[in-house]
């Protein structure tokens with residue numbers, strides 16, 4: 148079997164090269180063989196990152212099936228087979244009739260904080276354990292690309308955070324990390340070939356940029372800076388994030404995890420300063436206590452979170468060329484567009 152190829156992968160034959168904190172460096176170009184994807188199943192394809200991923204798959208000519216939960220698929224996304232249902236109840240055994248080569252998993256059952264967070268953790272964990280079991284029972288389990296996040300590393304100071312950094316989930320990932328645990332276990336046990344992608348702060352129309360910057364700027368006529376603004380942020384544009392996920396599915400190694408980010412990290416205050424320069428609005432500091440009062444503890448922790456994201460997979464990253472290389476230009480484009488519901 149060619150390195151990096153799913154062809155010939157039968158249940159239990161993939162060697163897991165990475166468990167938890169121990170990441171294998173994909174520094175050898177030998178791993179970066181192109182893996183053909185004929186049929187992809189996308190879970191969460193209607194979401195913020197899922198929507199451009201559906202477009203990337205369409206552009207690449209990949210036959211795509213999408214599990215639609217509540218929100219409809221965007222109308223521009225065509226030629227997709229839609230199946231309806233919820234992650235925790237879908238009859239996964241029916242996949243056997245037309246099994247995908249790759250499952251892109253971006254679906255997270257929402258809800259966080261207090262009792263709701265505890266329930267979310269249980270629901271996400273059980274739903275994902277059920278999916279792992281169902282995929283492992285298929286004659287040829289598909290490759291799963293599970294989308295986690297860099298909040299799972301916890302907050303750090305100035306050191307570079309790579310895939311080898313131990314996990315210590317903070318903020319939203321305290322509740323959502325439960326969804327990832329069955330996939331980490333599957334990597335260790337080789338039940339299903341699993342790759343884990345960890346996007347950093349994903350920049351686009353929607354999500355955190357709309358909720359915590361764009362809407363505040365429109366309604367209050369200032370650019371917010373949360374806390375002292377000294378925390379490090381690594382960014383990636385949502386379109387590049389989506390393209391990278393497809394590239395990773397084609398070129399990455401089952402059993403690996405990879406951080407998804409572009410360019411050098413910036414301090415949070417630099418993001419505010421850039422937005423102020425582009426809009427002519429003043430920067431106003433909002434205390435983290437105020438954030439916790441207005442939203443919740445997880446939001447406060449997200450803006451306390453500091454991580455300079457790097458990678459051990461230098462060859463994999465070097466092989467990907469994103470389209471968004473000018474942060475000011477991306478910010479300008481986003482500011483011209485109406486924010487969408489995040």
Ligand SMILES: NC(=O)c1ccc[n+]([C@@H]2O[C@H](COP(=O)([O-])OP(=O)(O)OC[C@H]3O[C@@H](n4cnc5c(N)ncnc54)[C@H](OP(=O)(O)O)[C@@H]3O)[C@@H](O)[C@H]2O)c1
Pocket residue numbers: 190191192193194195196197214215216217218219232233234235253254255256257294295296297323345346347348349350354355
């Ligand atoms: N946004 C970021 O900056 C960022 C950064 C790093 C990592 N991530 C991670 O990337 C993943 C995707 O993020 P996102 O921002 O694209 O999330 P999102 O916009 O909230 O999308 C979540 C998707 O999950 C679906 N979903 C929710 N409950 C479901 C259920 N019970 N069954 C099936 N599907 C269900 C949603 O469909 P409905 O709306 O129809 O329910 C939606 O398509 C998440 O795991 C997130 O933690 C995001």
